[in-house]
Amino acid sequence: MTQTAGGTSEVRTPLDVRTVLVPASDAAAVGALVDLLPAEAPLSWLRRGEGLVGWGVAASVRTTGPTRFSDAAKWWSETTALATVTDEVEEPGSGLVCFGAFTFSDEPGSADSVLIVPEVIVGRRGDLVWVTTVGDATASLTATTAPAPPADLTFADGALNGPQWMTVVAHAVSRIEAGDLEKIVLARDLIAEASAPIDPRWPLRRLAASYPTCWTFHVDGLFGATPEMLVRRERGLVTSRVLAGTIRRTGDDERDLALAAMLAHSSKDLEEHEYAVRSVAEALEPYCSSMNVPETPFVLHLPNVLHLATDVAGVARDGESSLELAAALHPSAAVGGTPTPVARALISEIEGMDRGRYAAPVGWMDATGDGEWGIALRSGVIDGATVRLFAGCGIVGGSDPQAELAESQAKFVPVRDALTS
Numbered sequence: 001m002t003q004t005a006g007g008t009s010e011v012r013t014p015l016d017v018r019t020v021l022v023p024a025s026d027a028a029a030v031g032a033l034v035d036l037l038p039a040e041a042p043l044s045w046l047r048r049g050e051g052l053v054g055w056g057v058a059a060s061v062r063t064t065g066p067t068r069f070s071d072a073a074k075w076w077s078e079t080t081a082l083a084t085v086t087d088e089v090e091e092p093g094s095g096l097v098c099f100g101a102f103t104f105s106d107e108p109g110s111a112d113s114v115l116i117v118p119e120v121i122v123g124r125r126g127d128l129v130w131v132t133t134v135g136d137a138t139a140s141l142t143a144t145t146a147p148a149p150p151a152d153l154t155f156a157d158g159a160l161n162g163p164q165w166m167t168v169v170a171h172a173v174s175r176i177e178a179g180d181l182e183k184i185v186l187a188r189d190l191i192a193e194a195s196a197p198i199d200p201r202w203p204l205r206r207l208a209a210s211y212p213t214c215w216t217f218h219v220d221g222l223f224g225a226t227p228e229m230l231v232r233r234e235r236g237l238v239t240s241r242v243l244a245g246t247i248r249r250t251g252d253d254e255r256d257l258a259l260a261a262m263l264a265h266s267s268k269d270l271e272e273h274e275y276a277v278r279s280v281a282e283a284l285e286p287y288c289s290s291m292n293v294p295e296t297p298f299v300l301h302l303p304n305v306l307h308l309a310t311d312v313a314g315v316a317r318d319g320e321s322s323l324e325l326a327a328a329l330h331p332s333a334a335v336g337g338t339p340t341p342v343a344r345a346l347i348s349e350i351e352g353m354d355r356g357r358y359a360a361p362v363g364w365m366d367a368t369g370d371g372e373w374g375i376a377l378r379s380g381v382i383d384g385a386t387v388r389l390f391a392g393c394g395i396v397g398g399s400d401p402q403a404e405l406a407e408s409q410a411k412f413v414p415v416r417d418a419l420t421s
């Protein structure tokens with residue numbers, strides 16, 4: 001049952017949902033959740049082996065344009081209100097759950113936004129493992145056959161080549177220095193082409209293994225391992241992990257530690273970071289009764305890069321769902337810029353490509369509205385034998401186009417390596 005929100009009213013079939021706990025004796029025998037996924041339309045949200053995987057489509061909705069979040073949220077309220085749910089687990093992520101991915105832009109473009117209710121979901125949190133089925137679906141908890149690697153993969157420039165993109169970055173710097181705006185995030189794309197359709201489980205398994213501290217996702221062709229949590233709502237607690245400010249790792253631990261110290265004191269990176277934190281704190285404030293916004297960022301170590309990071313936390317004031325909070329936060333200055341409207345307009349004017357679902361909320365939500373929405377970074381979109389990869393960089397006054405190009409290369413590494421090695 002796929003619907004287009006805002007269209008004609010259709011008769012909705014109420015969903016019959018059942019969540020059962022996998023007995024502790026069997027839970028240990030369920031291996032990595034990512035290994036349970038079938039090749040056909042797998043859904044994934046995993047970190048350190050915990051999270052949710054799903055498959056099959058019990059219901060879905062597609063939305064576009066400036067009302068894409070509110071249309072999806074309305075559909076979810078209606079869907080949850082109609083459903084019959086038996087849930088013996090009652091953890092965030094048990095019972096009725098949807099996965100979702102949204103477009104970056106308000107402009108209708110090549111991609112749309114989507115919420116999908118899988119027929120089967122398997123969740124793991126600590127020692128708990130549960131299975132949710134919708135309707136007559138049955139769940140198999142055995143590993144599926146291993147996916148094959150992409151065949152004969154080649155990479156090519158996307159919309160702009162490196163020198164063209166550096167010209168765009170230089171133009172943005174001149175606009176910042178002229179006082180038009182303070183920060184803009186500019187992205188670029190690469191196109192990977194295989195000789196046969198690509199099985200998303202290949203990069204997913206590799207990303208989950210190589211980037212355990214990131215959230216490894218796949219929703220409707222969009223996949224990646226993001227280090228950035230736009231918003232999580234769990235039983236009244238709202239948290240967000242804001243990243244901005246990046247240094248490439250060298251592979252030499254001692255040099256990387258020195259780089260981490262440099263990053264923590266780099267005024268350019270601290271400025272870029274401050275804009276991102278402020279945008280999240282200001283957007284969350286109306287929805288929280290109290291908030292904690294640390295004054296100083298920490299350095300997040302990933303295998304390819306180091307980031308300045310700040311964990312913002314708040315207590316939810318009212319009943320806004322995690323998706324409504326994500327809509328209020330998107331796009332934060334970590335992926336848009338400051339001021340947001342000027343940065344968004346300049347992105348569409350000079351970036352030269354359609355971001356699709358890159359740099360927009362991706363994640364899941366349950367019937368209570370609890371959920372996690374990451375920012376779809378370190379990501380790609382699979383379409384048959386083609387993958388479009390994305391990477392972007394925060395630009396402030398004084399940013400060097402050559403250094404930003406190198407930073408974007410480092411941000412392509414997770415998906416690039418996951419496809420090839």
Ligand SMILES: C=C(O[C@@H]1C=C(C(=O)O)C=C[C@H]1O)C(=O)O
Pocket residue numbers: 185187228243244245246307334335359377378390391392393394395411
């Ligand atoms: C835009 C991306 O990353 C964002 C930009 C960063 C930066 O410019 O330092 C760091 C983390 C992310 O917030 C990306 O990975 O594509």
